[in-house]
Amino acid sequence: MSVCGPSKFTLPGSCTGVACCQSGIPAAVDYFEPYLLDIPKEQTDPIFYSNSTTCRYVFLVEAEWLNTKYTGGSLNRTDDFAVPVVLDWAVRNVRNCKAAKRNATDYACRSMLSHCVNSKNSTGYRCNCSKGYEGNPYLDDGCKDINECERKGKHTCHGACTNTPGSYTCQCPPGTSGDATRKDGCRPKDSFTLALKVVTGVSLGVFLPFFMSFWLYLGLQKRKLIRTKQKFFEVNGGLFLQQQIRNYNGTSKGTGGFKIFSKEELEKATNEFAADQVLGHGGHGIVYKGVLEDKTIVAIKKSKMMEEAPTTEFAREMFILSQINHKNVVKLLGCCLEVEVPMLVYEFVSNGTLYHYIHGSKGLDSDAALDACLRIAVESAEALAYMHSSASPPILHGDVKTANILLDHKLTAKVSDFGASKLAPTDEAKMATLVQGTCGYLDPEYLMTCRLTDKSDVYSFGVVLLELLTRKKALYFDGPEEDRSLVLCFMMAVKVGQHQDLLDSQVRDEMRIEALEEITHLVVRCLNMSGEERPTMKEVAETLEMLRRYHSHPWAQADANPEEEQSLLAMEPRNANYKFTQDCVLDFEASSTYSYSL
Known part of the structure; x- marks a missing residue:
């Protein structure tokens, strides 16, 4: 409530109750209706109703404007006039942004390029376009990209300006370097400055020995891998098996079709033993489907640990099994002996x-x-x-x-x-x-x-x-x-x-x-x-x-x-x-x- 006194006591200054009075509207008020009431003469001091005027009106106005613009008697008007007001609003069907995002149907921020902001005045939220975009965030395609290159007053660029979605780039022209957002910020490039020469020399001095050591380490590891493969090959009877194959090929016109494969050949055939190449699991290992370089489809058995046995005995068994030639026996085509447990290569049988x-x-x-x-x-x-x-x-x-x-x-x-x-x-x-x-x-x-x-x-x-x-x-x-x-x-x-x-x-x-x-x-x-x-x-x-x-x-x-x-x-x-x-x-x-x- 606000009480206004007679206008004869009007003094220059803010609206403090003499011929003019004001009431601040509290936050979170959803409805406000002004009401004018005359004070009865018989119930109060004559000072409240003497020299009164019939020109009385009430209006809504921005408080800051009223405090700075009002001077005594300036509002005693009978014509139409305009004053500024403040629209303080929010989407208030939910408490905040977190709650609003749970219901995509009622979520007001429709544009994909918008974001939600909690209301500072009570509950609710409002929507803003994302940085680098402008428009109406409450429409599906309401937020549009801002072309910063066309707004030179706000976005300064003294080089090559390129608009990007939500932003822009500003680069110095070719042959120059520096900060293109400052005037005279781009200068011609020095292709090889003294500082760069010093840095290059120090880098070579520090990193060259490191790289040499690294390549030496790789070379040693490669030699170690070769020795390991050779060791497994010999332990698994590879030399004996090679001799048996040569003797067989020397005493017969055919080759027998048996081959000793390298580990790399079988890895390539099975796509590094990929899971989608597995044909089945057994008590003795996993069987993979493989395609050799000559497009032959094979089944490759990657065995588990085997019994300890003399190397020549295992090689002898493999060679004899490879000589089985019966239409109702799966043909053993070869083996790989470069691994700890040999891998066997069989003909592929298609129907399970x-x-x-x-x-x-x-x-x-x-x-x-x-x-x-x-x-x-x-x-x-x-x-x-x-x-x-x-x-x-x-x-x-x-x-x-x-x-x-x-x-x-x-x-x-x-x-x-x-x-x-x-x-x-x-x-x-x-x-x-x-x-x-x-x-x-x-x-x-x-x-x-x-x-x-x-x-x-x-x-x-x-x-x-x-x-x-x-x-x-x-x-x-x-x-x-x-x-x-x-x-x-x-x-x-x-x-x-x-x-x-x-x-x-x-x-x-x-x-x-x-x-x-x-x-x-x-x-x-x-x-x-x-x-x-x-x-x-x-x-x-x-x-x-x-x-x-x-x-x-x-x-x-x-x-x-x-x-x-x-x-x-x-x-x-x-x-x-x-x-x-x-x-x-x-x-x-x-x-x-x-x-x-x-």
């Missing part, structure tokens, strides 16, 4: 593993799936039989499983991963080895005696054959404990005559009962606890080939008489009831063993 075809998303679910399974089983068995019987010396795989049987684009089987392979020893004392392999496929006899034999591969292949027939995994940890081992489930089912319930429905539907019993008999023989009682891989391959021919023969699709079936199967009729006696097949429930007969 048998494991993924049985249990993966692709699946062997076509009409010809059973034919494909039998053919893959025959090809795998023939490959193992070749290594056991035809290779010289014989080769034991040691880790036969569906993950180590690869399939090409025609679903042709190729046995791979000789990480656990051994040349069959001639000395009985050397047969004991460190147990290697995969759980679910390991030969129990090998596990107990640590003696790897060709019958160990037969047992593992029996598990592979069982996977093909049942489409179940060798180990399954999600189910009941008694169902986790496929071999255990199968043996227990054979014992009670319910083994056919474990077979895949397509196998049961498409195979005749005679063939089913014959292949069941073969699996049981392969899984015998006693290695001596198991068939050889050659016998397994011949039996499977016979079953495959029987299944694909027209007689198998019709009701053939017994004589025809026996002729085609080349076998005696079998009784489907298996009888067990002690000491051959392991009974996991009773902790005893049994043998079977038909």
